[in-house]
Amino acid sequence: xxxxxQTPSHQVTQMGxxxxxxxxxxxxxxxxxxxxxxxxxxxxxxxxxxxNEISEKSEIFDDQFSVERPDGSNFTLKIRSTKLExxxxxxxxSRGREQSGNTIYFGEGSWLTVV
Amino acid sequence: AQKVTQAQTExxxxxxxxxxxxxxxxxxxxxxxxxxxxxxxSGELVFLIRRNSFDEQNEISxxxxxxxxxxxxxxxxxxxxxxxxxxxVYFCALSRANAGxxxxxxGGTRLMVKP
Numbered sequence: 001x002x003x004x005x006q007t008p009s010h011q012v013t014q015m016g017x018x019x020x021x022x023x024x025x026x027x028x029x030x031x032x033x034x035x036x037x038x039x040x041x042x043x044x045x046x047x048x049x050x051x052n053e054i055s056e057k058s059e060i061f062d063d064q065f066s067v068e069r070p071d072g073s074n075f076t077l078k079i080r081s082t083k084l085e086x087x088x089x090x091x092x093x094s095r096g097r098e099q100s101g102n103t104i105y106f107g108e109g110s111w112l113t114v115v
Numbered sequence: 116a117q118k119v120t121q122a123q124t125e126x127x128x129x130x131x132x133x134x135x136x137x138x139x140x141x142x143x144x145x146x147x148x149x150x151x152x153x154x155x156x157s158g159e160l161v162f163l164i165r166r167n168s169f170d171e172q173n174e175i176s177x178x179x180x181x182x183x184x185x186x187x188x189x190x191x192x193x194x195x196x197x198x199x200x201x202x203x204v205y206f207c208a209l210s211r212a213n214a215g216x217x218x219x220x221x222g223g224t225r226l227m228v229k230p
Contacts, residue, residue: 031216033217035218041222042206042220042221042222042223043160043206043208043218043220043223044220045217045218045219048216048217056217058217089158091160095216102148102165102210102212102216103150103162103165104150104162104210104216104218105162106152106159106160106161106162107159108157108158108159109158109159109160111158
């Protein structure tokens, strides 16, 4: 069964460092997302991406964040200068065409620890 | 604005008991989608079900069943004859019907099934 894959599964970084989280969405999907979950809290939307541009973003997704689809398979989330409060699980997700339904499938997450 | 409320933060049951997880949502949209996801201790988000707002038929899948009541804006999830492997955090989520389709999650219900 196709799945969303994410790397790394866990990263520890120093405050102020840049971090890139990588995702390979399901191959025929068109819509891509990043969500985050601070430990013990609910899952929060960060950004959605369609047709090579951001379609929607939350107030969490400020200038420190950026997304990119550098080739036909990868979808990345970059945090330019990490802060302690960026420590969270980051989930990548993808969705197919309308005809295939509106289910969003999630990867296993990348756990980011900022020290 | 959309909102999902899962009033039960934690539920503890003994194996083989039935348990119902409550979900209440708010939206101004007439067309929307409701979801349940399972987050086991390993951390990934596992899709369980999607329900369209225009389809109020209840659904059963093995030991899982869902009761969608538009009149009360509720989408409750019942596990029959619970098992230890059902122990997880369960999230209810809501999305609009547009292309961006971001999910708004509830706070989650932690279910602990004891042997």
